[in-house]
Amino acid sequence: MxxxxxxxxxxxxxxxxxxxxxxxxxxxxxxxxxxxxxxxxxxxxxxxxxxxxxxxxxxxxxxxxxxxxxxxxxxxxxxxxLLFMIGLELSLRRLWQMKRLVFGLGAAQVLLTGLAIAGVALAFGNSGPAAVVLGACLALSSTAIVMQLLIEGRRAATPAGRASFAILLLQDLAVVPILFLVGLLAAAATGGSEGG
Structure with missing residues (x-):
C-alpha cells in the first residue's frame, strides 16, 4: 500500500x-x-x-x-x-415536549412549501413525479446554516428559535422518506421506460 x-x-x-x-x-x-x-x-x-x-x-x-x-x-x-451534535442536544423528553412544533408546524412547513414548489414546477412544464421530487427537496433548508445563524444571533432559545429548530428537526427527519420516495419514482420511471 x-x-x-x-x-x-x-x-x-x-x-x-x-x-x-x-x-x-x-x-x-x-x-x-x-x-x-x-x-x-x-x-x-x-x-x-x-x-x-x-x-x-x-x-x-x-x-x-x-x-x-x-x-x-x-x-x-x-x-x-451535525446529526450527532443535534442528537447530543436533543433528548426524547425534549422531543416529546416539542411534538406539536415538530410534527405540527414542521410538517405543515414541509408539506405547504413542497406543494407550492411542486405547483410552480408543474406550471413550468415538469412532469408530475419530477415536480414532486423538486417540491420535496426544495422544501428543505440547511440545518447547519440556520442553526449557526440562530446561535450567532443569540436567538436559539427564543420562541422563534425553538420553532425554527422544530422545523429543522422535522426537515432532517423527512430526508429518509423523501429519499425513499425519490427511489420509488426513479424505479417507476425506469420500469416505464424499459416497458415502452
Missing part, C-alpha cells in the same frame, strides 16, 4: 482545514458570519473554483481540491457530525 492510500482524501481534508482556519477567522474579524466564510472557502478551493486554473498554474493543485469525490466525503462527514 502506498503512503497516499493509507488515509484517503487526507490531502483534501488538510487543504480544507487550513483554508477554513485562515479565512473563517478573517470573516469573524470582519463581523461577518462564519457560515459565509465556509461557503467562500468551498467556492475558492473547490473543483469549480481555483482548481479550474490548475492546468495553467500547476501549483494550484497543492492548495485546491480538484476531485468532487473528496468533497463528497468531507460533506458526508459534516452531515454525520
Amino acid at each position: 502506498e503512503h497516499g492510500e493509507q488515509i484517503p482524501y487526507f490531502r483534501d481534508l488538510a487543504i480544507f482545514l487550513t483554508a477554513a482556519g485562515i479565512i473563517v477567522p478573517v470573516f469573524h474579524r470582519l463581523k461577518l458570519s462564519p457560515v459565509l466564510g465556509f461557503l467562500f472557502v468551498g467556492i475558492l478551493i473547490g473543483p469549480y473554483g481555483l482548481a479550474l486554473f490548475a492546468d495553467r498554474l500547476p501549483w494550484l493543485r497543492w492548495v485546491t481540491i480538484g476531485e468532487i469525490e473528496g468533497v463528497r466525503v468531507l460533506a458526508e462527514f459534516g452531515i454525520i457530525f
Whole structure:
C-alpha cells in the first residue's frame, strides 16, 4: 500500500482545514458570519473554483481540491457530525415536549412549501413525479446554516428559535422518506421506460 492510500482524501481534508482556519477567522474579524466564510472557502478551493486554473498554474493543485469525490466525503462527514451534535442536544423528553412544533408546524412547513414548489414546477412544464421530487427537496433548508445563524444571533432559545429548530428537526427527519420516495419514482420511471 502506498503512503497516499493509507488515509484517503487526507490531502483534501488538510487543504480544507487550513483554508477554513485562515479565512473563517478573517470573516469573524470582519463581523461577518462564519457560515459565509465556509461557503467562500468551498467556492475558492473547490473543483469549480481555483482548481479550474490548475492546468495553467500547476501549483494550484497543492492548495485546491480538484476531485468532487473528496468533497463528497468531507460533506458526508459534516452531515454525520451535525446529526450527532443535534442528537447530543436533543433528548426524547425534549422531543416529546416539542411534538406539536415538530410534527405540527414542521410538517405543515414541509408539506405547504413542497406543494407550492411542486405547483410552480408543474406550471413550468415538469412532469408530475419530477415536480414532486423538486417540491420535496426544495422544501428543505440547511440545518447547519440556520442553526449557526440562530446561535450567532443569540436567538436559539427564543420562541422563534425553538420553532425554527422544530422545523429543522422535522426537515432532517423527512430526508429518509423523501429519499425513499425519490427511489420509488426513479424505479417507476425506469420500469416505464424499459416497458415502452
